[in-house]
Amino acid sequence: MIPVIVLxxxxxxxKTSLLNGLLTRPGTRVGVIINDIGKINVDTGLITGQIDAAESIAGGCVCCLPDSGGLDELLEKLAAPKLRLDAIIVEASGAADxxxxxxxxxxxNAPGVRPGGIIDVIDAVQHEHTVDTAAMAPARFTAASLVVVNKLDMISAEQxxxxFTRISERVRQANPQVSIVPAxxxxxxxxxxxxIALNEDPADELPLAAASRAEHDHTHAxxxxxxxxxxxxxxxxxxxxDLLENPPANAYRLKGHVKIRTGTGIQRYLINMVGWQPHLQLATAGSDPADDALVAVGVDLDEQLVGDALRSALQPALVEPTSxxxxxxxxxxxxxxRAAQDEDEQLADEESVSS
Structure with missing residues (x-):
């Protein structure tokens, strides 16, 4: 299932600068959905890099759609196996909640996709004058899985x-668990x-990615x-x-195949967790049980603490699990x-019609 990452x-x-930086990473096939609030799709023209498929939602805001139908249609199109995408990124308009x-x-109801996290980008210079002006911290932070405090280079070294600390504290008033990174x-x-699948572009990849990569400086990341x-x-x-519900500090993502004792035998599962949203499914077909492992990814990880947490969760089960x-x-x-739910609902409808 393809992760859908929202900016x-x-x-x-x-947001667009962050998106461009993500797209210039070689070896990854990314689909993009641009949400423009104006009549002209201005942002689409600003996107450079390795775009294998681009779709635009024009004339409005994602959050103002009457339902998810319009977005579902685009996600389903980009999730088609023939596109072989590794991720789908949705850049929401500035007005999106x-x-x-x-x-x-x-x-x-889009098939073939899973949540890949909501990244909320903050302008460190203007944030406290535009977004965060009330007594309570903005509610928008409750939905974010990752907050990027951007434009810190435009603030004096002394301040x-x-x-960054002041903005982080305000964000955590609304969302204590969220990961926050400076940028x-x-x-x-x-x-x-x-x-990231590869460290270089495949032979048949878009040449625009390599051409635009030189324009982006990742030394600040x-x-x-x-x-x-x-x-x-x-x-x-x-x-x-327990690990998925209470991941170690700064572990933004957890991923990997694990073996779990189920009471009726041993089953392998694929784990993908972003922020506090875990996704669990049966092991990927063709994956090697000998390679089963759990990986934690994050910024400023305490490797000893994180390693201990993962090792504790992966201790061999000596007794049968509780009911x-x-x-x-x-x-x-x-x-x-989600796909299984859709299939169950379809089968239920068919059985109802048969009856």
Missing amino acids: TGYLGAG PINVDRLLRYG REAT SHAAIDPELVFD PHAHAVTVPCPEPADPGAIL QNLTRLERRLILSS
Whole structure:
């Protein structure tokens, strides 16, 4: 299932610059949905880099669509297997409310996709004069899985750290769990957002990516770190779910194949967690059980702490899992399997018609 990553943020915060930086990473096929609020799709013309498919929602805002139908149609088109995309990025308009965008994605029906996180971009210079002016922290932060505090290079060196700390504290008043990273020129490490397949462009890739890459300086981007712990033996479902519900600090993503004892045998699952949104499905066909491992990705990871948390969750299960933990596992699979839900609803409708 292809991750759908949403970029939100007020006009001028740096969404398009951040998107361009993500697109210039070689070896990844990315589909893009641009949401323009004007009659002319201005932002589409600003996008450079490795775009394998681009669609535009013109004349309005994602959050103002009467339902998710318009967005679902575009997502389904980009998720077609023939495009072989690794990720889909939606750049929402500056007027989009992340909370409403999150609802559209959660209750949408596009097959073949999964939530890949909502990245809210903040203009560190103007934020406290435009977005964050009320007594309460803006509610928009509750939907974000990653907050990028951008344009810190435009703040004096003496005030930079204090500004980042002050904005971070306000964000965490609304969303204590969210990951927050500092940025200049909207540069973040693409590996924090989605998996990178290769370190160079395939032979048949778009030449525009290589040409535009030289224009983007990634030296300002905080480097994402990864901690990997193998899973040679089946783990307890309760321990795995506890980890997903309470991941270690600064671990923005958790991913990998794991073996889990289910009570009736051993089953392998694929885990993809972004922020606090875990996605669990049956293991990818053709994956090698010998390579099963869990990987945590984030900025400023305490490698010892994160490694200990992963090792604790992946401890071999010496006894059969409890019925409570098996129920939790089943519930998580149901919540994660949007495609399965759609299929069940279709079968139920067919059975109703047959009756």
